[in-house]
Amino acid sequence: MVGQPVPGMASKGFGRWKKLWWLLYWYPGFVARNLTHRFPAIFSGPTILVKRGPCATAVHSLLDTMITTCQETCPFFTTQLSSHNPCPVYGVAGTMGGAPEYIHVNHKDAQLFVVSLLIASGVSLQNAETVALGLVQADLRGVESHGINRLPSYLARIRSGVLNPKAEPTLTQVTPVVAQVDANNGFGFPAAHLGMKTAIEMAKTFGIGMVSVKHSNHFGMSAWIVKQAVDAGMMSLVFTNSSPALPAWGGKEKLLGVSPIACGAPGREGSIPFILDMAPSVAARGKIHKAKRRGEKIPGDWALDAEGRPTDDPVKALDGGVMLPMSGPKGSGLAIMMDVFSGVLSGSAFAGGVTGPYDMSKPGDVGHFLVAIKPDLFMSMDEFRSRMETLYHRVIGSEKMEGVERIYFPGEIELLTERKRLVEGIPFVQAEIDALNKEAEILKTGRIPVSL
Numbered sequence: 001m002v003g004q005p006v007p008g009m010a011s012k013g014f015g016r017w018k019k020l021w022w023l024l025y026w027y028p029g030f031v032a033r034n035l036t037h038r039f040p041a042i043f044s045g046p047t048i049l050v051k052r053g054p055c056a057t058a059v060h061s062l063l064d065t066m067i068t069t070c071q072e073t074c075p076f077f078t079t080q081l082s083s084h085n086p087c088p089v090y091g092v093a094g095t096m097g098g099a100p101e102y103i104h105v106n107h108k109d110a111q112l113f114v115v116s117l118l119i120a121s122g123v124s125l126q127n128a129e130t131v132a133l134g135l136v137q138a139d140l141r142g143v144e145s146h147g148i149n150r151l152p153s154y155l156a157r158i159r160s161g162v163l164n165p166k167a168e169p170t171l172t173q174v175t176p177v178v179a180q181v182d183a184n185n186g187f188g189f190p191a192a193h194l195g196m197k198t199a200i201e202m203a204k205t206f207g208i209g210m211v212s213v214k215h216s217n218h219f220g221m222s223a224w225i226v227k228q229a230v231d232a233g234m235m236s237l238v239f240t241n242s243s244p245a246l247p248a249w250g251g252k253e254k255l256l257g258v259s260p261i262a263c264g265a266p267g268r269e270g271s272i273p274f275i276l277d278m279a280p281s282v283a284a285r286g287k288i289h290k291a292k293r294r295g296e297k298i299p300g301d302w303a304l305d306a307e308g309r310p311t312d313d314p315v316k317a318l319d320g321g322v323m324l325p326m327s328g329p330k331g332s333g334l335a336i337m338m339d340v341f342s343g344v345l346s347g348s349a350f351a352g353g354v355t356g357p358y359d360m361s362k363p364g365d366v367g368h369f370l371v372a373i374k375p376d377l378f379m380s381m382d383e384f385r386s387r388m389e390t391l392y393h394r395v396i397g398s399e400k401m402e403g404v405e406r407i408y409f410p411g412e413i414e415l416l417t418e419r420k421r422l423v424e425g426i427p428f429v430q431a432e433i434d435a436l437n438k439e440a441e442i443l444k445t446g447r448i449p450v451s452l
């Protein structure tokens, strides 16, 4: 489970275990080679593999605690089973002092901080709260690529005059089940929020509601809009287009957006809803920006550099490089689908015409496509929720492939991460906190409250 911390565990410092690691023996196995090869920046120090063999129960328990700690604190921790060893063998992040030190921020403090910066930039209180909600939810769900660290680029766009902080989205009802929102070049968050709110209202009466949003900007993580529908007991589709980053399959020109396809359905009350939110690329471009911010390498299969060569350097990937579509023509096909439904249909930019959130040259002109569907159209709500529960248990209870500890439902890892971060706070590295405080300095607002 590379890159996924195990949620729901107690937080402990990484450093306290460093000395204990030296008690364990070195194992130059295939897992170590695989990990160090994939994440050279993280595994700059020696990698240790902990062999969980026929040893005393106390040692097993110690190893389990260490593994849990590593899973929480090292973003690239992995566990694997050895194919040529009857005992489970764990690969442990061998950073030996190179692990990033995280600073934690309470989600309510993060929300207030974002609101204060936005209000100081001319955004209304209501819209500032909606933008902050979308960004902080991304951080809570572990989607840091689309969290509050996006703020400096958004504020730079306001200062450059290409994003209107005072714009209010306007709504036009087209048919009883179809509406259009014009974001008027304001933030994408309030426009998408209004769009989904309207779609939900239409679906309550007519079973379905469809909203097209035009002249918008980046709306961050799609899952927060899917969640808006899930919280109202609705199924949903949430599409957007975005600035060119991907070639069409077979091409080398940046043409299509890394435009996420997202959808959701409510489960039983209090259980795990279905929330799928995925970019059509191998990884979201925001993850490359995050690696750049944190001084980390990226896996070699995410992007090409300007010369068309695979690269593990986020700077080279962003500087004239392209993202790689997931599953070749299928990924680029999904990116085209997002452009058809969000760009062509809405009247917004399309075919490479959208301006990205890090580009200060002109308005984004992003399009979104939002659909809400009432789940009890063909059966009672209770029956629908119970069928979703059956699907959930069937999926997570299915037979596991070798080396997999647990099967998750789409959106489940993010929900478990959110539950953990609501209690423990959101982890940031110092450079990210500094970048946010620099904005606070410019706008003369308070610094972000942190705890170690």
Ligand SMILES: NC(=O)c1ccc[n+]([C@@H]2O[C@H](COP(=O)([O-])OP(=O)(O)OC[C@H]3O[C@@H](n4cnc5c(N)ncnc54)[C@H](O)[C@@H]3O)[C@@H](O)[C@H]2O)c1
Residues within 6 Å of the ligand: 143, 145, 146, 218, 219, 220, 221, 222, 223, 240, 241, 242, 258, 259, 260, 262, 275, 276, 277, 278, 279, 280, 282, 283, 284, 285, 286, 287, 407, 408, 409, 410, 411, 412, 413, 414
């Ligand atoms: N607004 C924009 O223009 C824009 C553009 C690109 C990406 N994004 C956002 O970037 C975020 C990250 O996208 P991504 O494609 O890198 O996401 P990802 O690869 O981390 O996850 C994609 C989906 O797979 C599921 N998933 C991941 N690991 C799983 C596992 N082990 N078992 C079961 N399900 C699992 C997740 O729940 C998620 O629904 C998304 O929130 C997306 O909305 C936004």
